[in-house]
Amino acid sequence: MGQEEDLELYRSRLLESLDSHASRCLRGVSDPIQVYVNERRVGELEGAGIGAMLQVQCIDHIDTVQLRTEEGTLLGGLVAPEHGFRTDRLRLSADTIELCVHNTSQGGTLSALFMPAPSFWSRAWKSIAEAADRLVARRPDTALVYGMRMVAFTQALLAIAVVGLVADRVTTWMTAERTPSPVIQTASLPAAPPAGTTRLEQQLDEVARIQTKIGEALASQQNGIVQLHQAVAKLSSTQESVVSSVVMVKEEVKEELEKRLEAVGRETDRTTRHVASKGRVEQEQLEAAIHSLTADNDRLSKEVAGLEEHNQALKTKLQAANASKAVDPNPDRLLARQNDPGRQPLQLADSLQGSQQQPFLFWVTFSDGTSQESIDQWVNGMKGHKGAVNEGWQEVRIVPPPVPPDRFLEQIRGEKIVKAARISQ
Amino acid sequence: MPVTRMQTMVSKSQTMSDRTATASRLEEVVSTPDEFDQVVLQALPMLLDRAAGSTKRFLRETGQWNDDIEHEKFALRWGSEYLERFLVCGRTEVPCRPLFLFDSLVAKQHSKPEPFCYHPDLLRPLGRFLDGLAARAVISRDALIALYHHAYGWSPGEVIAVTGLNGVESQRIYKNFRRWRESGWQRTMDEMGLTKVELAELGNQQQRHRQRFNSEAERLIRVAQTHYRKSEPNHYPCLSRSQWGEMFTQGYGCDYRIWHLALCLDCMQTAWGLGSNGSTIGEKPRLELQVRP
Ligand SMILES: [Zn+2]
Ligand SMILES: [Zn+2]
Numbered sequence: 001m002g003q004e005e006d007l008e009l010y011r012s013r014l015l016e017s018l019d020s021h022a023s024r025c026l027r028g029v030s031d032p033i034q035v036y037v038n039e040r041r042v043g044e045l046e047g048a049g050i051g052a053m054l055q056v057q058c059i060d061h062i063d064t065v066q067l068r069t070e071e072g073t074l075l076g077g078l079v080a081p082e083h084g085f086r087t088d089r090l091r092l093s094a095d096t097i098e099l100c101v102h103n104t105s106q107g108g109t110l111s112a113l114f115m116p117a118p119s120f121w122s123r124a125w126k127s128i129a130e131a132a133d134r135l136v137a138r139r140p141d142t143a144l145v146y147g148m149r150m151v152a153f154t155q156a157l158l159a160i161a162v163v164g165l166v167a168d169r170v171t172t173w174m175t176a177e178r179t180p181s182p183v184i185q186t187a188s189l190p191a192a193p194p195a196g197t198t199r200l201e202q203q204l205d206e207v208a209r210i211q212t213k214i215g216e217a218l219a220s221q222q223n224g225i226v227q228l229h230q231a232v233a234k235l236s237s238t239q240e241s242v243v244s245s246v247v248m249v250k251e252e253v254k255e256e257l258e259k260r261l262e263a264v265g266r267e268t269d270r271t272t273r274h275v276a277s278k279g280r281v282e283q284e285q286l287e288a289a290i291h292s293l294t295a296d297n298d299r300l301s302k303e304v305a306g307l308e309e310h311n312q313a314l315k316t317k318l319q320a321a322n323a324s325k326a327v328d329p330n331p332d333r334l335l336a337r338q339n340d341p342g343r344q345p346l347q348l349a350d351s352l353q354g355s356q357q358q359p360f361l362f363w364v365t366f367s368d369g370t371s372q373e374s375i376d377q378w379v380n381g382m383k384g385h386k387g388a389v390n391e392g393w394q395e396v397r398i399v400p401p402p403v404p405p406d407r408f409l410e411q412i413r414g415e416k417i418v419k420a421a422r423i424s425q
Numbered sequence: 426m427p428v429t430r431m432q433t434m435v436s437k438s439q440t441m442s443d444r445t446a447t448a449s450r451l452e453e454v455v456s457t458p459d460e461f462d463q464v465v466l467q468a469l470p471m472l473l474d475r476a477a478g479s480t481k482r483f484l485r486e487t488g489q490w491n492d493d494i495e496h497e498k499f500a501l502r503w504g505s506e507y508l509e510r511f512l513v514c515g516r517t518e519v520p521c522r523p524l525f526l527f528d529s530l531v532a533k534q535h536s537k538p539e540p541f542c543y544h545p546d547l548l549r550p551l552g553r554f555l556d557g558l559a560a561r562a563v564i565s566r567d568a569l570i571a572l573y574h575h576a577y578g579w580s581p582g583e584v585i586a587v588t589g590l591n592g593v594e595s596q597r598i599y600k601n602f603r604r605w606r607e608s609g610w611q612r613t614m615d616e617m618g619l620t621k622v623e624l625a626e627l628g629n630q631q632q633r634h635r636q637r638f639n640s641e642a643e644r645l646i647r648v649a650q651t652h653y654r655k656s657e658p659n660h661y662p663c664l665s666r667s668q669w670g671e672m673f674t675q676g677y678g679c680d681y682r683i684w685h686l687a688l689c690l691d692c693m694q695t696a697w698g699l700g701s702n703g704s705t706i707g708e709k710p711r712l713e714l715q716v717r718p
Contacts, residue, residue: 018508
């Protein structure tokens, strides 16, 4: 074969494969979908899963998002604007994936939400609800999506560890010596108003509260733990990204700590060096703590209890530190500072917020003649809950949607049975 | 005869005017995703040539071009890669002018630090084979798992043992192997432009000069792996034996193990024997390139 022909053959083969691309987008039902951000793999969405969600936070802007099958077929994706939101809804046969990218000057976040076909829901709901009831800390009005709750749950554990870790670092620096040198304060902590301190305190409070609940649920229900384990295994994609994040966080904490200590050491005297060595010892202890988080369930539950205590202690320390008025008001920012710019996805920062998210409230009126039954069906379809009725407006609570509220309302309004929708009463 | 010739001329001029029409249609605004699909799918050949052309220009400007078929194929391959992404992402960009969007997308790719893995040795059949495997592994889990087979000749069971996977993950490995055998391998070969003749020739070399073949393969696969590891989640660095050990014994980092060990010969050596095959293994694994799936 001549080279010309060889090349022409190659070209037409490439074209053929591009052409057939559109028709090739069939996916095995149970296969996870691979998620790529800026052409780096960041995780998976469990295709057969129940409302699986993946949240990714990047230090860089998110330029592109791509979804691929395990075979490598590009299912969909988007190009994000440098600033602001970009959302996309992708249909894969009956299932839907919602992508939402938000770029700000601080970096980008991606939420990807897999929503299985409604028929799947009606089949799976019963067994899921049953299992969920046994597992989660009971708050009847928020018995929402089992899968998402689990995500929040596993991520909450880790976020607690990380917040504890970071806050700990701060308090160590502040309280290690009776009179911390001003250099340390300015180097590691921007001054913040006392209100900020209170906020951090509140957040830690909240974290401790969640922990208590998790701890209770775990400790009191040995039986539930076995099922929890199975459920976690099912959500292996989330589990995996959480677990690998442990490694990542560990590495980054180590590097960041060392770097900071180095910087501090350059500027200050023995006092700080003492802090440094103390920090290292503590770092090792914390590493050990993180490792045990990933061990078996038994140890997991013990660890939760331990963490809770740890956080109580932290809170006390924090209150003591109040006087110095030098705590960063925002734990998320502390988290973000764990990263160098240019280092990419930290998948945890968002999850803290995720775990504390309030249900999303909105009000709707329905088209004339809509039966109560179809209203209930519609609400169930969103995994939502009905609230009060006021002058014909029905209050609905759902898990916060992955898209901005305006856009969400827009979608709601597009539904057949909905006449009008709004957020405020 | 004159009739036939007339027909040829007519169809040719038609093609020419079609092309011009297509091109100008691409410069106009499309406002819905469906319209985007319709306009772009009609223009695939033209867009492929355009992307290959600018890749060629990029290679020239960066001193990486040579006038031969290997380089032409390389430019075509990346052109089609860009085009595929454009097809999927572009429809979310409406309203837009497809041609300008496409140009900017390609330009954006080329402004990245290392847009692709270029090495003259990777353009020859053995290099193209390895480059193709590694490039595919980045976007396809099937190909990633297949790397274990192609590099060491392992079966699914051996892969599971070496990487120390649990039940759920094991099932996936079998699936990955099956799909790769059924279609993934052939598709990758096609997309790399490896012909039957070239593949047969690789098989021959392997049989006649096994050692030389494998050491050459090792040299080239290192070049490719180093490049494509950059697409790993970036918290997957190389680890020490004790760090790997921890991960294996405590059972976390499943994805970490699968990804990094497939794409790093050195870590495979380091972590050797930590999986469930720990008690029964002999020597450390050596690269034994398999051409067939
Ligand atoms: Zn910006
Ligand atoms: Zn390595």
